[in-house]
Amino acid sequence: MDLAEEALKGSQLAGARLIRLLEDRDPVGIEGLKALYPHSGSAYLVGVTGPPGVGKSTLVDHIVAEFRRRQKRVGVIAIDPSSPFSGGAVLGDRVRMQRHATDEGVFIRSMATRGQLGGLSRSTYETSVVLDAMGYDVIVVETVGVGQDELDVVDLAHTTAVVSVPGMGDGIQAMKAGILEIGDLFVLNKADLPGADEAERQLAMMLQLREFGEKDWEPRVLRTVAVQEEGIVELVDALLDHHEYLGKSGKLAPKSEKRDFHFFVELLRAGASEKILKTAERSPGCRAVIEDLKAHRVDPYSAAEALIERLQCEI
Amino acid sequence: MDLAEEALKGSQLAGARLIRLLEDRDPVGIEGLKALYPHSGSAYLVGVTGPPGVGKSTLVDHIVAEFRRRQKRVGVIAIDPSSPFSGGAVLGDRVRMQRHATDEGVFIRSMATRGQLGGLSRSTYETSVVLDAMGYDVIVVETVGVGQDELDVVDLAHTTAVVSVPGMGDGIQAMKAGILEIGDLFVLNKADLPGADEAERQLAMMLQLREFGEKDWEPRVLRTVAVQEEGIVELVDALLDHHEYLGKSGKLAPKSEKRDFHFFVELLRAGASEKILKTAERSPGCRAVIEDLKAHRVDPYSAAEALIERLQCEI
Numbered sequence: 001m002d003l004a005e006e007a008l009k010g011s012q013l014a015g016a017r018l019i020r021l022l023e024d025r026d027p028v029g030i031e032g033l034k035a036l037y038p039h040s041g042s043a044y045l046v047g048v049t050g051p052p053g054v055g056k057s058t059l060v061d062h063i064v065a066e067f068r069r070r071q072k073r074v075g076v077i078a079i080d081p082s083s084p085f086s087g088g089a090v091l092g093d094r095v096r097m098q099r100h101a102t103d104e105g106v107f108i109r110s111m112a113t114r115g116q117l118g119g120l121s122r123s124t125y126e127t128s129v130v131l132d133a134m135g136y137d138v139i140v141v142e143t144v145g146v147g148q149d150e151l152d153v154v155d156l157a158h159t160t161a162v163v164s165v166p167g168m169g170d171g172i173q174a175m176k177a178g179i180l181e182i183g184d185l186f187v188l189n190k191a192d193l194p195g196a197d198e199a200e201r202q203l204a205m206m207l208q209l210r211e212f213g214e215k216d217w218e219p220r221v222l223r224t225v226a227v228q229e230e231g232i233v234e235l236v237d238a239l240l241d242h243h244e245y246l247g248k249s250g251k252l253a254p255k256s257e258k259r260d261f262h263f264f265v266e267l268l269r270a271g272a273s274e275k276i277l278k279t280a281e282r283s284p285g286c287r288a289v290i291e292d293l294k295a296h297r298v299d300p301y302s303a304a305e306a307l308i309e310r311l312q313c314e315i
Numbered sequence: 316m317d318l319a320e321e322a323l324k325g326s327q328l329a330g331a332r333l334i335r336l337l338e339d340r341d342p343v344g345i346e347g348l349k350a351l352y353p354h355s356g357s358a359y360l361v362g363v364t365g366p367p368g369v370g371k372s373t374l375v376d377h378i379v380a381e382f383r384r385r386q387k388r389v390g391v392i393a394i395d396p397s398s399p400f401s402g403g404a405v406l407g408d409r410v411r412m413q414r415h416a417t418d419e420g421v422f423i424r425s426m427a428t429r430g431q432l433g434g435l436s437r438s439t440y441e442t443s444v445v446l447d448a449m450g451y452d453v454i455v456v457e458t459v460g461v462g463q464d465e466l467d468v469v470d471l472a473h474t475t476a477v478v479s480v481p482g483m484g485d486g487i488q489a490m491k492a493g494i495l496e497i498g499d500l501f502v503l504n505k506a507d508l509p510g511a512d513e514a515e516r517q518l519a520m521m522l523q524l525r526e527f528g529e530k531d532w533e534p535r536v537l538r539t540v541a542v543q544e545e546g547i548v549e550l551v552d553a554l555l556d557h558h559e560y561l562g563k564s565g566k567l568a569p570k571s572e573k574r575d576f577h578f579f580v581e582l583l584r585a586g587a588s589e590k591i592l593k594t595a596e597r598s599p600g601c602r603a604v605i606e607d608l609k610a611h612r613v614d615p616y617s618a619a620e621a622l623i624e625r626l627q628c629e630i
Contacts, residue, residue, distance in 0.1 A: 030616055037614035257609050264608055267619035268595065269588040276587040276628055277580065283630045293579055294572050299352035301345055304582035313591055313628040315598045 003028070004035035007134050012107055015134050019109060022126045033126055036133035041256060043075070043132035044243050047157030048142045054163045055189045058226040059235075060142045061099075064106060066236045072138050073105040075131035077124055079143040107131055121152035125263050128156065154182055155262075158255055159242045161185040161235070164203070166195035180210055184219055184242050187235060191223035217245055280307060318343070319350035322449050327422055330449050334424060337441045348441055351448035356571060358390070358447035359558050362472030363457045369478045370504045373541040374550075375457045376414075379421060381551045387453050388420040390446035392439055394458040422446055436467035440578050443471065469497055471574050473567065474557045476500040476550070479518070481510035495525055499534055499557050502550060506538035532560055595622060 003021075006014035018036075021029030048063070050056055060076060067074045100106035109127055111120070128139050141157055154160050162183035186203050188196060203221050210219075220238055224231035246252040280286040286307055292298040298306075318336075321329030333351075336344030363378070365371055375391060382389045415421035424442055426435070439456060446454050456472055469475055477498035501518050503511060518536050525534075535553055539546030561567040595601040601622055607613040613621075 034614050034616055037616075038611070041611055260608060260611075260615050261605070264605075264615035264618050265592065267615055268622055269592065271619055271623035272591040272626055273584040273588045275623060275626055276591075276630070277584065279628050280583065280630050286630055290576070290579075293575060296353070296356055296575075299349050300575050300579035300582055301349055301352075303579050304586055307583055307630055308586035308590060311587055311590055311628060311630050313594050313626060315591070315595050315601055315622055315626050 002032070002035075004032040007032070007036065007130065008039060010104070010134065012104070015107065015130055016109070019127050019130055022130070023111075023123055033129060036130055039133035040129045041132065043128070043136055044138050045128060045157045045159075046138060046140045046239055047154045047160040048140060048163060049144070049154050049160065050163030050187075051168075052144055054165045055226045056142055056144075056163050059163060059187065059189055059224060059232075060140055062226055062229055062232045063140060063236060063239075064100060066232050067138050068100075068103065068105055070236070073136045074107075075128075075134075075136035075139040076106070076108045077127050077131075077139065077141045078108065078110045079120065079124065079141065107134070107136060119152075119266075121156065122263065122266065125156060125259065156259055158246055158252065159184045159239055161187050161239070163187045163189050164199070165190040166193045166199040168199065180206060184217060185235070185238050186219060186221045187224055188221060189224045189226050191231070192225045192228075196223065216249065217242065276311065276313075285310065317347070317350075319347040322347070322351065322445065323354060325419070325449065327419070330422065330445055331424070334442050334445055337445070338426075338438055348444060351445055355444045355447035358443070358451055359453050360443060360472045360474075361453060361455045361554055362469045362475040363455060363478060364459070364469050364475065365478030365502075366483075367459055369480045370541045371457055371459075371478050374478060374502065374504055374539060374547075375455055377541055377544055377547045378455060378551060378554075379415060381547050382453050383415075383418065383420055385551070388451045389422075390443075390449075390451035390454040391421070391423045392442050392446075392454065392456045393423065393425045394435065394439065394456070422449070422451060434467075434581075436471065437578065437581065440471060440574065470577075473561055473570055474499045474554055476502050476554070478502045478504050479514070480505040481508045481514040483514065495521060499532060500550070500553050501534060501536045502539055503536060504539045504541055506546070507540045507543075511538065531564065532557065591626065591628075600625065 003014045003018045007018055018029055018032045022033060023029075046063075048056055048060055057078070060078070064074045064076060100108065109131075111123055111127070124141060128141070131139050141154075143154065160182050162180070162185070164186070166188065186207065188200055188203065190196075191200075200221055200223065207219050207221070222231060222235050222238055224235055226232070243252075246255065289298065289303045289306060293300060293303045318329045318333045322333055333344055333347045337348060338344075361378075363371055363375055372393070375393070379389045379391060415423065424446075426438055426442070443454050443456070456469075458469065475497050477495070477500070479501070481503065501522070503515055503518065505511075506515075515536055515538065522534050522536070537546060537550050537553055539550055541547070558567075561570065604613065604618045604621060608615060608618045
């Protein structure tokens with residue numbers, strides 16, 4: 001039996017191996033993904049993002065537990081941008097989640113941002129397709145919301161929860177420019193800290209000013225104290241409200257379509273540019289341009305433009 | 316007079332505007348870059364990388380001051396990955412550098428990792444070409460070494476200094492897999508903290524084990540206490556030793572060539588894939604595949620492969 005079949009029958013081991021093969025761009029992994037794809041398309045993707053130290057991992061841990069109480073199977077894709085340097089904290093976070101380790105209804109996958117050939121968003125997309133096809137109802141993508149790569153990842157989710165804590169002050173101001181526009185829910189974690197009311201007021205105010213986002217979904221601010229499991233039920237309710245809203249307003253399918261299409265364009269782009277680079281290597285005109293470039297006789301811009309000008313293509 | 320000419324005559328204002336136009340992918344910026352390119356090629360690029368909290372900004376501040384004492388003009392490209400959330404600390408770091416603000420021999424440019432169309436490494440490359448052409452002798456690129464994008468940036472430098480602090484323990488272990496292989500110098504900052512000897516021993520041991528890197532350059536471990544300006548002179552000496560080593564061993568020019576070539580390939584890739592996507596949009600066969608994709612009748616992999624198979628190109 002092949003990996004895709006085993007994964008479809010529920011083997012976490014087979015799923016994990018497939019994901020690893022995909023990360024390595026192994027053709028066996030890609031064949032597996034193609035086999036799984038028709039079985040995907042029903043999972044609910046939740047993005048949980050926020051700066052380091054706001055307690056995302058603990059929050060995700062409890063979100064997972066709450067979804068389990070509601071009989072949902074849950075996948076977690078935890079993206080760990082600090083991996084090359086991770087100072088122990090991140091490992092500790094992962095360990096905390098190990099209470100789900102013996103639960104067949106939970107699949108946890110950590111990803112470093114390094115060594116993901118083809119980028120983080122591709123790996124996250126592929127992993128989500130695998131988990132989706134394996135029948136995980138909810139897939140939580142946990143990520144530090146910094147860097148374009150990371151934001152691309154967030155963009156994959158149906159619902160995005162942005163996590164902050166009281167006392168971020170300038171931090172929240174800075175968020176305004178970036179992450180505010182992609183949030184559907186705003187979680188104020190550690191809401192037992194001083195300054196929670198003020199922080200909630202600030203968040204609410206900035207949300208009133210925002211001119212982007214869904215017109216008919218009012219972004220919500222929710223308070224949690226993840227370490228004490230406070231506010232988790234309400235948070236999961238709010239996630240499901242947003243999911244329901246997307247379904248009822250006909251926005252769920254287009255979001256999934258957009259994700260597939262985005263990925264397709266990326267693949268097309270990558271494959272096409274490989275083909276073109278190979279063509280360029282064989283072209284004497286191109287080799288001459290490269291010689292000029294190496295000798296500093298032409299700048300990279302002009303060199304690339306000249307070749308693109310000459311490029312003829314047809315599909 | 317145009318921006319490129321003004322920049323060449325030393326106008327920091329013109330240089331800054333050109334960099335901004337390039338970040339916005341404005342054609343005026345690109346024309347400026349082409350004009351500046353022939354004047355570039357002599358700057359020494361130093362990468363300073365390491366996890367948050369090791370004191371990179373303070374270190375860079377003092378490296379700049381030391382190069383100034385040696386009559387070198389210095390550009391700094393500070394990459395701030397936490398920008399969407401920056402909690403004040405980063406701003407504080409920038410402020411610390413302001414003692415160079417009135418020094419015409421220093422040019423400091425901060426970059427967020429967000430909103431850089433075309434990626435961080437492209438912006439860093441372009442900025443370094445501008446500063447290089449403007450006659451800055453040394454360009455220091457300061458970055459948190461996380462994420463592929465960031466490592467691509469580090470890859471642009473002639474010399475890379477990896478900064479850590481005593482007591483990182485697991486962190487250094489984790490570095491092993493990632494950043495160790497790209498370091499030419501290893502700076503143990505805050506070397507007055509307990510555990511410095513142990514940390515230096517660990518670093519030295521791991522460096523002995525590494526099988527990569529330049530065969531004839533022995534990576535060095537240097538101790539600094541940046542806030543007390545200790546070890547800075549020795550660090551700058553070591554940087555210049557490495558620069559000299561690259562020059563004498565004939566490795567300086569190939570490193571620069573590689574940088575230009577890498578950038579050229581990226582531009583060719585991007586330009587070619589744009590052209591192909593436009594061709595694809597006009598192709599009825601391609602439109603049919605996209606319809607199948609939207610209807611979930613075909614997976615993104617098979618869809619992209621089918622089109623790439625059909626792609627004909629010529630340069």
